Amino acid sequence: GNSVTQMEGPVTLSEEAFLTINCTYTATGYPSLFWYVQYPGEGLQLLLKATKADDKGSNKGFEATYRKETTSFHLEKGSVQVSDSAVYFCALKNTGNQFYFGTGTSLTVIP
């Protein structure tokens, strides 16, 4: 089947710290992988995506690399800001066009 496992939070970091949020997946076939972000009181927004193995998705200083050999898609940012405080969801899309989401990781960045 298809599933996504991501590290549990909450995560609290100081401003300018390095961020890693782990995500691993199980899928049939060759899924596309995504990171979505949810700011308080809002719906999810696409942060970045990768559609095939070894692709790197990047946006707003965040990066994630599609690693087929380790079935992982870890999210990283070199220097977080207070405005990055949000909930981050890892997700996959299978060939049937259904999306599967992880449980979300809450990030709080303190000044």
Add this chain to the structure above:
Amino acid sequence: NAGVTQTPKFRVLKTGQSMTLLCAQDMNHEYMYWYRQDPGMGLRLIHYSVGEGTTAKGEVPDGYNVSRLKKQNFLLGLESAAPSQTSVYFCASSYWGGETQYFGPGTRLLVL
């Protein structure tokens, strides 16, 4: 261009009452989805639609019905609400085969 909108934003129901949640999108997307979001559970797919007049079950369809009579609208119905349906409901849409989903702002439902 409003994107994806959801009505209502918040609702309180008593057990056994019925209601309909409306999702509308103005991006001419073929696919539309209904999810529920619960603490520690992430987003779980309730039902989805791949085009006008078609619907399909997702991961947690029991207790819900949907209809897609117009391409731009996707309705989620609760015939007899239960406390277990207390949740935040998100609608999303995408192009056919699209890699990106666009989400609405959510509807918070409390069933007493």
